[in-house]
Amino acid sequence: MPAAALPAVPASVAAAALREGNVVWYSALDAPALNALVQRFNATHPGITAQGLNIGSTRIGPRVMTEENAGKVNADVVSGDQLSISQLVETDVLAPLGVTPPPQLMKGSVDPQGRWIALFSETTVVAWNPEKLKADGLRPPSSLADLGKPEWRGKIGIDAAAFNWDQAVLLTQRNGADVVKRIAG
Incomplete structure (x- = not known):
């Protein structure tokens, strides 16, 4: 900006x-x-x-x-x-910023109580090797929930410290907690 x-x-x-x-x-x-x-x-x-x-x-x-x-x-x-x-x-640790954020910020990127402003938005990418999928008899996932199906068990890798992955699944998937459990195996 x-x-x-x-x-x-x-x-x-x-x-x-x-x-x-x-x-x-x-x-x-x-x-x-x-x-x-x-x-x-x-x-x-x-x-x-x-x-x-x-x-x-x-x-x-x-x-x-x-x-x-x-x-x-x-x-x-x-x-x-x-x-x-x-x-x-x-835990109510953050104090209000004390400034009025600029109006150009996207809706939802400013806390209504003025304690935070989202400076950037991260994306989570799911990538796959088409040759490996073909060799394993798998089709590309059409949703994150697909990764919790039995045929995907042991075939995906997720950074264990990437809590934003679990959070994204919890927030974006119907029955997110169940999806996370199925993916975790």
């Missing part, structure tokens, strides 16, 4: 950031992307130092909740997948 389309930071927020002098960002972005963004922020915001912590999405929610229970949340900003952010919403 062009800089001109972004909302202005309220003067009180800018003054508080300058007084504090640093911003801590827990992010699931890959390290090169996070480091580049931190460097850009530091170059364009003199007097405020951004510190990025590259942490996997599955660790963001538990870490912030542990810090909250200990009485000191170190992160000023968190970015991660829907599951990690929804954990923080459910």
Whole structure:
């Protein structure tokens, strides 16, 4: 989004950031992307130092909740997948952003209570080798539910840490919990 389309930071927020002098960002972005963004922020915001912590999405929610229970949340900003952010919403750890989001954002990409904004949307891709399917006597799946059928058992691979896969199945498939159980075997 062009800089001109972004909302202005309220003067009180800018003054508080300058007084504090640093911003801590827990992010699931890959390290090169996070480091580049931190460097850009530091170059364009003199007097405020951004510190990025590259942490996997599955660790963001538990870490912030542990810090909250200990009485000191170190992160000023968190970015991660829907599951990690929804954990923080459910436990009421996130504070409202305090800015009005730009109207160009897609419907549903802004929390009605102002606690989060979706910056990007991830897709999950299901890919297959047509030659292998043919050799195994399988047809391409027509839905995620097909992957839970007995003939697919032992023939698919899913990243065990990719909770967004399970979440996608739960949210998009009728009887999603049953589909997840069948796929897990």
